[in-house]
Amino acid sequence: MKRVFFVLIFIYCMSSVADAQVLTLKEAIQTALSNYGTIKAKTNYVSASKALVKASNREYLPDLNIAAQQDYGTVNGQVGPLSGFKGFGVASSGPALPTQNWNAAFGALYVANINWDFFAFGRTKERVKVAQSEMFLNTSDLEQEKFQHQVRVAAAYLNLLAAQRISRTLQNNLDRATALRNVVVTRTQNGLNPGVDSSLANAEVSNAKIALTNAIDFEQEQSNELAQLMGTMAPRDHFLLDTFFVARIPKGIYDSSTMKQDEHPVLKYYQRRIELSNERAKYLHTFSLPVFSLFGVVQGRGSGFDYGYNNAVFGYTHDYWNGIEPTRTNYLVGIGMSWNLTSPWRVQQQVAAQRFISSGLQNEYELASQNLSNQLILSDSKIKNAIANYVEAPTQVKAASDAYEQKTVMYKNGLSNIVDITQALFALNRAETDRDIANNNVWQALLLKAAASGDFGLFINEF
Secondary structure (H helix, E strand, O other): OHHHHHHHHHHHHHHHHHHOOOEOHHHHHHHHHHHOHHHHHHHHHHHHHHHHHHHHHHHHOOEEEEEEEEEEEEOOOOOOOOOOEOOEOOOOOOOOOOOOOOOEEEEEEEEEEEEEEEEOOOHHHHHHHHHHHHHHHHHHHHHHHHHHHHHHHHHHHHHHHHHHHHHHHHHHHHHHHHHHHHHHHHHHHOOOOOHHHHHHHHHHHHHHHHHHHHHHHHHHHHHHHHHHHHOOOOOOOOOOEOOOHHHOOOOOOOOOOOOOOOOOHHHHHHHHHHHHHHHHHHHHHHHHOOEEEEEEEEEEEEEOEOOOOOOOOOOEOOOHHHHHOOOEEEEEEEEEEEOOOOHHHHHHHHHHHHHHHHHHHHHHHHHHHHHHHHHHHHHHHHHHHHHHHHHHHHHHHHHHHHHHHHHHHHHHOOOOOHHHHHHHHHHHHHHHHHHHHHHHHHHHHHHHHHHHHOOOHHHHOOO
16 A cells, blocks of 8 residues: 555656646746837837838828808908907908998808828828838847846856755755764764864755755845846746756757847947938928918808998898808819028038937947947857866866765764765765756857847757
């Protein structure tokens, strides 16, 4: 029955492990790209800029206005000057009669006009180019944000993976320290070792517990950081990460990679900023030039007052339909030019200011390019050093493990003291920690190279 019980427990544990979903690096990156708030916001900014491009294209259309009004009132006129207070006044027209009368009738006015600035030295065209440049800038901003966020998520994933492996190593260290304490306490109780040995063993166990607690705390911080970058809630326990790839060297780590400025997402963003500033300077320049316009007006007017109302003040009707029916029509077409002769002096300084902004953006572009070039050089050095440590780490672990085993056997046989075995335990823990860090640093160095070169596929294609 005991065997059956243990078999059932084993099967349950294995099924629980199998049901746990491993979070791969690609899944973490894809989740981050879908959920992260900044990327969502910049996606909406791109959509807004596309809509503004369409709106700018429609600026080519002429202004076409229609209006109609129907009213009822008197038409008393008076000879003399008139000024409407704050723009308010009554546009009544009629004969100037010797006395006031209250003859009223219906009237109507129907107007349609069109105005088209058909030539403004490319002002509308430049406005469209500015809108397009803003769209390209927002698109580049989105792409560079995605690129940098992929790098951030990959770095957080590797940091969490390193933290988990260090926690596991420190757990093994605690297990060894606990096992050593059990041996020391037994030998001390039997009078084979002095009592101070058990005190030192207890101190070593306490130190191992504190180190493990600190490692778990750091692991939880890294887990929370990864969850934030993914735009999800951190799990109550911990992320179950893919650990298979860390034990090997990336296949393409020795491939030579150079930075292509025209393709690097970050540099493309800086270049789009310069292009937008240049387009704005061109657009501002068009405001110093005149505008040529075509315009036309068609007007229909109806009135309940008869054409002979000047001679017969009873020549009007209260009939609504007779008042609003248009009986007179006028049209007007023309061409005009408007030019503020002082605009060139004002616009000149605006254009100059925008060109200085372009020069400043060019300086920022050159600085970003220089920094990325230096990072690419640094990544090659880090890859070389990381591989050297990766190759050396197993030797250190093997030697430290052999020394610990030897000191343990010697201590059990009374041929060594507690200080020697404690030092061996410390050396083994340090060697295993260095191994975990060295393995992780190889991938961190490759990630730095991918970020500096602008080719994230250099890193992600290894998975």
